[in-house]
Amino acid sequence: MKILVTGGGGFLGQAICRQLQDRGDEPVALQRSHSSALEQLAVEQRLGDITDADAVSAAAADCRAVIHTAGKAGAWGDPADYEAINVTGTEHVIHACRKHGIADLVYTSSPSVVHAGGDIEGGDETLPYPDHYEAPYPRSKAAGEQAVMAASDASLRTVSLRPHLIWGPGDNQLLPRLQERARKGVIKLPGFNKLIDTVYIDNAAQAHLNALDALTRNPACHGKTYFISNGEPWTQGRLIAALLEASGITAELKPVSPRLAQVAGALTEWWWQRMDRKDEPPLTRWSAEQLSTAHWYDISAARRDLAYTPTLSIAQGLERLRAASAV
Numbered sequence: 001m002k003i004l005v006t007g008g009g010g011f012l013g014q015a016i017c018r019q020l021q022d023r024g025d026e027p028v029a030l031q032r033s034h035s036s037a038l039e040q041l042a043v044e045q046r047l048g049d050i051t052d053a054d055a056v057s058a059a060a061a062d063c064r065a066v067i068h069t070a071g072k073a074g075a076w077g078d079p080a081d082y083e084a085i086n087v088t089g090t091e092h093v094i095h096a097c098r099k100h101g102i103a104d105l106v107y108t109s110s111p112s113v114v115h116a117g118g119d120i121e122g123g124d125e126t127l128p129y130p131d132h133y134e135a136p137y138p139r140s141k142a143a144g145e146q147a148v149m150a151a152s153d154a155s156l157r158t159v160s161l162r163p164h165l166i167w168g169p170g171d172n173q174l175l176p177r178l179q180e181r182a183r184k185g186v187i188k189l190p191g192f193n194k195l196i197d198t199v200y201i202d203n204a205a206q207a208h209l210n211a212l213d214a215l216t217r218n219p220a221c222h223g224k225t226y227f228i229s230n231g232e233p234w235t236q237g238r239l240i241a242a243l244l245e246a247s248g249i250t251a252e253l254k255p256v257s258p259r260l261a262q263v264a265g266a267l268t269e270w271w272w273q274r275m276d277r278k279d280e281p282p283l284t285r286w287s288a289e290q291l292s293t294a295h296w297y298d299i300s301a302a303r304r305d306l307a308y309t310p311t312l313s314i315a316q317g318l319e320r321l322r323a324a325s326a327v
């Protein structure tokens with residue numbers, strides 16, 4: 001089956017394309033620029049921008065399903081950019097599905113859409129959306145998720161996934177940021193002993209394939225959203241130290257006051273705005289909030305409705321990361 005993977009050249013998108021190939025499906029990747037990694041996999045690439053409705057429609061032509069991973073992440077930036085990519089872009093995907101009679105759509109969302117600022121410990125899908133967001137990323141991802149859920153009907157089956165902190169070899173988001181901060185000196189953590197969830201890249205990709213298959217066999221998942229993780233909450237300090245060690249970096253980690261982190265984030269935002277800087281600040285109110293709180297989730301709904309089972313433990317993922325870093 002030919003399946004469109006938006007953001008197919010990204011970290012998650014590539015892993016999904018590989019797994020689709022491994023089981024005999026034919027992935028087609030939509031991304032803005034050519035990917036040499038996808039070329040090596042012999043994955044068809046259809047270049048275009050998710051904000052371009054015609055490009056999305058052209059990419060979706062002759063596909064039987066869509067896995068929509070493309071999005072703009074980050075703790076800083078122009079809200080209009082997040083809106084255009086994460087909301088309008090998602091609406092373009094939904095429209096393309098309807099135009100071409102595509103029956104199945106899997107959307108990559110984020111657990112941050114339900115984070116209201118406090119600890120989340122064992123949270124499930126009954127968590128409500130907060131009344132206010134501190135950053136455009138979770139706000140726009142929530143809007144995109146709601147659009148996908150609302151689109152589910154007799155002609156278009158949809159499901160949304162909320163994978164939490166995806167990591168592994170080839171990660172171009174979480175690990176590089178941690179490594180950069182480690183090289184600059186002490187990493188200060190306001191939530192040093194707070195439990196957090198993560199998901200190894202192969203498990204995250206497998207969850208998307210599980211969700212795609214579930215759309216055709218289990219109506220209970222239609223229009224629903226699910227938390228995805230390894231199901232192994234670790235303390236923030238332990239996890240970050242382990243990820244850095246597996247990457248070949250020894251770092252000094254230091255607990256700091258959550259209140260101090262919030263004040264530092266607010267002051268940094270003020271300075272960035274005053275200087276009209278376009279790069280991402282080292283700390284914002286939202287990132288300080290994320291670093292200061294527990295966030296781990298009950299994945300029993302994904303196990304039940306999507307037949308999702310993490311196949312690689314954190315320990316096994318760390319071994320794979322260590323092996324890849326040694327090459």
